[in-house]
Amino acid sequence: DTGVSQDPRHKITKRGQNVTFRCDPISEHNRLYWYRQTLGQGPEFLTYFQNEAQLEKSRLLSDRFSAERPKGSFSTLEIQRTEQGDSAMYLCASSLGPGRRTEKLFFGSGTQLSVL
Amino acid sequence: DQQVKQNSPSLSVQEGRISILNCDYTNSMFDYFLWYKKYPAEGPTFLISISSIKDKNEDGRFTVFLNKSAKHLSLHIVPSQPGDSAVYFCAARPNSGYALNFGKGTSLLVTP
Numbered sequence A: 001d002t003g004v005s006q007d008p009r010h011k012i013t014k015r016g017q018n019v020t021f022r023c024d025p026i027s028e029h030n031r032l033y034w035y036r037q038t039l040g041q042g043p044e045f046l047t048y049f050q051n052e053a054q055l056e057k058s059r060l061l062s063d064r065f066s067a068e069r070p071k072g073s074f075s076t077l078e079i080q081r082t083e084q085g086d087s088a089m090y091l092c093a094s095s096l097g098p099g100r101r102t103e104k105l106f107f108g109s110g111t112q113l114s115v116l
Numbered sequence B: 001d002q003q004v005k006q007n008s009p010s011l012s013v014q015e016g017r018i019s020i021l022n023c024d025y026t027n028s029m030f031d032y033f034l035w036y037k038k039y040p041a042e043g044p045t046f047l048i049s050i051s052s053i054k055d056k057n058e059d060g061r062f063t064v065f066l067n068k069s070a071k072h073l074s075l076h077i078v079p080s081q082p083g084d085s086a087v088y089f090c091a092a093r094p095n096s097g098y099a100l101n102f103g104k105g106t107s108l109l110v111t112p
Helices: none
Strands: A005-007 A010-013 A019-024 A031-037 A044-050 A053-057 A065-068 A075-079 A088-095 A111-115 B010-014 B019-025 B030-038 B045-051 B056-059 B062-067 B072-077 B086-094 B106-111
Touching: A005 A088, A010 A019, A019 A088, A019 A111, A031 A075, A044 A065, A075 A088, B010 B019, B019 B030, B019 B086, B019 B106, B030 B062, B045 B056, B045 B062, B045 B072, B072 B086
Parallel strands: A010 A111, B010 B106
Antiparallel strands: A005 A019, A019 A075, A031 A044, A031 A088, A044 A053, A065 A075, A088 A111, B019 B072, B030 B045, B030 B086, B056 B062, B062 B072, B086 B106
């Protein structure tokens, strides 16, 4: 399978716990995105990496959220001190630069987070 | 605030007929528009796109129309097939930055 891979597919946690998600992009893709989708809404942008550099962050990404992409390969998204409002589908997407305007994002199947 | 709006949460169409999904946007800085299709338990998959300098783009059964003056775009699927049943998201990209702005989606059901 050469698509975008996300792990785990589902995560149930208790409020206040920390969680970490992993994303493996398509191997030759240098761009990686994290989006969040809640029920009845479209995906909302969280952050963008070009290679290992985090170039753009949404104001939705509070200081409890941190994302990394060491060595420009896989990426992790960590949420500290989870809250019930963090319950959502976390989607990772990748694309191949350098063009920006016409780039097409390839999404993974997402990690469904439930905070109890 | 929602800058990309899909005002129809759902649409039901008979197989073989035309499906028309609509999308409105408010930000005049958007210069590229995309449609994504999403099946349950899967991530969105790219369907078709259009640049703001064009008013139509066609790919097989799928055509996207853009009316810049009205800040409106639509996706036409002809003929509709049961396998087209999915949630369709309209997305827009501003002329700076990398974030895609998505609408809330329209759930399309194509009945035999």
